[in-house]
Amino acid sequence: MARARLSWLRAALRAARDALREVERSKRADQAAERRRIEERALPPIGDPDVLRIVDALSGLSSELYTGRLLEEVGPVFDRLLRETVSRAGFMESDPRAQAIIRETQGYIRSDLFKWAQGAMLAEPLARDLVGGMDTGTFGTPLYRKVAAKYGVTIYDAERNVRTTYTTAAGSTELASLKRSGYKFKTWVSSRDHRVRRKRAGRVDDHSSTGFDGQTVPVDEPFVSPTSGARMMHPGDRSLGAPGVEIYNCRCTMVGSVTADGRGELGDSSAPDETGHAANEPAPPPPPPPVVDPNRLDGARIRDELEKRLGDLDRQLAELDAESTGAWKELTRHEGEGYQEKKAAWTAAKERAADARRAANMTRYQALVDLRVLTTSKAARPVVNVRLRSSNPALPSIERGLALWANLVGDSPEVLAAIRARPVDLVFSKGRRAFYESRPDATSQAPGGYVMMGNGSAGTVVHELGHYLERVYPDVTASSIAWRNARTAGEPLVKLQTLFPGAGYDSWEVTRPDAFVHPYVGKDYGNRATEVLSMGLQRLMEDPLKFARDDPGHFDYTVSVLDRIRNGGPP
């Protein structure tokens, strides 16, 4: 009976194709306007700030139909088909048995269609709901509840759909990043644990090493499942018709490579280029040696350039922030009369400041790329494990921080070797103070360990992974200690609790405050760590111009460490 119903449904859907296309056509004009609105309100981008926005990934799913309108539009088509079929089977239209057959079959089809429509939830309407959720600050369980109520599904289904949609978006954005970074090939990487879907009886979805995992294809071509034949441009991609079974609950990602065997990284001098020559082989005729290596970083030059590029921007931001702060103070000072008007004024001022800050982040990022403080490499990114669900609202900022950190590190062979030897886990616990804990053991010299993400801001990710860098480069730790000691010579140690009573520092946290951008920079951990590099990298990413103005010495030292990490030599 179930098979007959399925055949019925397929035949009916084939017959109703024209009606479905009409529904799609009628929606197309609305979609363009909706798409513009979504783009305006797009989720924070993952990876480079200017790579594809999440909504681009979501729009790849727009061929699905709206759940609610489906039955309304195609219902009459099914009714006609049913009557014709019953008539062909020899029943008179007036025969009560014919009516019973029509009624019952209608019920089956509507039920099947409803289930099909539920499966079609991963679509543009859902994208709009998610963007709307971001718009109103609705995340996590409240968002799942909202989606569940709207689509008439359980909260578990809603949660799964939301999570899967974010995975799709992340995959698409990662693909765009790989293309922009110049990768020629991409390699599918599963989570490589016991939960990865494997080939088994009755199922063809296989993301393990016998399926998608480890597959390397040209970056513009799809991965093809050897078991199901599904074609996907990236994990979570349905644009080429991959079935939901390959998409839902997927935790896979992908990495870029410059060779077809999936081994090379950008900047890997042993990797052959398109002509088959290794990148470090001189091309005829040999180029003249550069007088100044453009890859070397010079702190003073970078500070001058930042001043020229970002000076006006910082002034404008400061004005907007002052306006927003003033509106808030006005609101909280004079409660009661005119409260709603003051609230509206504050909301508008806050949004103006937030918009300007987002634009400023993009400009800062571009300036840092232009000045080569940031590379466009993502080499280190895919080998750091982010231990949180793809629906976690902190994921975009964590991904952004991770991409920034990977861009700072560039193609540093020491970092890549250390992370590959022992991965670093990023774990998230909202409301908790962030920290890094290395986990050395007898099997490897690599520090490994994990980063507790705290609030999950991009700056925090960069800060904590700065501590990781100190563990990878003991000479950097030694030079940071020497630099800090030289700056703070003769100063007494002070408890941070004394400097900031009520800020929740532990009693063992001591510092020599000097005139650092924050007294925390002078913190003393003995010989095991410093805050010099972590605070420097964090400030460099958050507001490079302010950092350069407030403490040029610390700025220059941070840049010199980056130079050492990327290009070798003493920091």
Place this chain on the structure above:
Amino acid sequence: MRVVALYRGARLVVVNGEWSVSGSGEPAERLRDIASRVDEVLDELGPSDGGPAHVLAEWLREQGLDVTTVRDRPLPRGVVP
């Protein structure tokens, strides 16, 4: 983390970054407006700023609230914040 703050009979509770307000009328509305900025405050915190609950409590006091509970999870031994 856990922070509890009071304002004219209304109560704001923030646990691990999630907030809820109990009470009614204008005090509760005002608390909700203040609570709507809790994420903003927490998002701006870095590891160098101390305990999130303590910093948030300071900010809530600046907004004129009576903070009654402040609790941060202690750092594990040997970690680098």
